[in-house]
Amino acid sequence: MGTPRITEYAAATFGARIQTSPYGAKRLIADAVDLVHRLPKLWAGVQAGTVRSTHARRVADATRELTADEAAWVDAEVVEIADGRLAWTRFEAIVEGKVAAASPELARAKEEAAAKDNYVRVSRINKHGKATLTFHTDAALILGSNAGVTAVAKALEDQMPDATRNERRVAALALLTNPQAHVDLSVGPVKPKVEIVLHCTPDSPIARMEGHGPVTIAYVRHLVAHFASQVKVQPAIDLNQGAAVDAYEIPAKLREAVHLIHPGDTFPFAANLSRKVDLDHQVPYAEGGKTSTDNLGPMTRTHHRIKTHAGWQVRQPFPGIVIWRDPHGAYYLVDQTGTRKVTATTGDQTPTHLETFLLKVALDWAA
Incomplete structure (x- = not known):
């Protein structure tokens, strides 16, 4: 919608000229046309060199089913973060959320269509005596089934002491789906408990399911009605009021506040959004650093070790x-919009006022 028509066989001719398939050329033409006519801010950024073409093309593809006005709204919302500051998976997650927010009706229609797309099937690609079984259904049911496999695999540890974790999980799945696969059925039945975290705001028709992505409020109601045995509503945490405890250990409420402030790994360009990460005292506790929201940051164990031992x-x-300051003196600013390298931007390598201020802040705090 909102773009000129392209002749049917143009992609084949164009594809041959640039040495790619008609399908690949068709996608390239579609992305380019959408950028020029429906996503002008991203297109201007691509031309100026401030937006990565890969990121712009991803937005073009994601917004293809939106109206021109809806696509323009997404264009304005994501243009600032399309410069590579975010890891690719985090950028994709934000784009997906913005597309859903731009057209909740379309998001709901896709959920209704997906609700009918349930299957269990064996992959056609089977080699070396191995096969793949795909289980595609509601996210809540998948999470519950996975928890059941985990629980049975845990119960099998004594019976399979030399097996790996994955081998026990395969045995657990066989036990749950085909009881005759094992004589001893004492490890079942299992009633797993699954925790699903949903973030909702009163003025938005879209909620966010941690580890899954954006969902409509209608889907949230469906989830609660059909799958949730217990719903716990957590009060909003005022993130404008810093929280601290006089101890090294981090209580659950403080950990939750840190997660809301930093929804992802705080290391430059990190992609991890899991809660299962370390919370690092940026100023070490042994050196007087507080256990507080303004001195804690989530990081994977690898990034935590880099910070501790590699001079960052x-x-x-x-x-x-x-x-952040790396061992060679480069500075990086990380916030909820991603990572930016704090370097000189003018031709004479003179830092901007913002860069000078940020460098001074970093130096003062690092002193």
């Missing part, structure tokens, strides 16, 4: 804004 320094001058 990090400070959080304001909640949610993290400044």
Whole structure:
């Protein structure tokens, strides 16, 4: 919608000229046309070199079913973060959420169509005596089934002491789906407990399911009505009021506040959004660093070790804004919009006022 028509066989001719298939050329033409006519801000950024073409093309593809006005709204919402500051998976997640927010009706229609797309089937690609079984259904049912497999695999540890975790999980699935696969059925039945975290706001028709992505409020109602045995509503945490405890250990409420301030790994360009990460005292506790929201940051164990042992320094001058300095003196600013390298931007290599301020803040905090 909102783009000129392209002749049917143009992609084949164009594809041959640039040495790609008609399908690949068709996608390239569609993305280019959408960018020029429906996503002008991203297109201007591509031309100026401030937006990566891969990111712009991803938005073009994701917004193809939206109206021109809806696509323009997404264009304005994501153009600032399409410069590569975010890891690809995090950028995709934000685009997906913006597309759903731009057209909740379309998101709901896709959920209704997906609700009918349930199957269990064996993959056609089977080699070396191995096969793949795909189980595609409602996210809540998948999470519950996975928890059941995990619970049975745990119960099999004594019976299979030399097996790997994955081998026990395969045995657990065989036990649950084909009881005759094992003589001893004492490890079942299992009633797994699954925790699903949903983030909802009163003025939005879209909620976010942690680990899954955006869903409509209608789907949330369906989830609660059909799958949830217990619903716990957590009160909003005021992130403008810093929280702290006088101890090294981090209580659950403080951990939750840190997760809301930093929804992902705070290391530069990190992609991890899991809650199962370390919470690092940016100023070490042994050196007087507080156990507080303004001195804690989530990181994977690998990134935590890099920060601890490889000469990286990090400070959080304001909640949610993290400044890193690598061992060679380069600075990076990380916030909820992603990572930006703090370097000179003018031709004479003179830092901007913002860069000078950020460098001064980082140096003062690192001192």
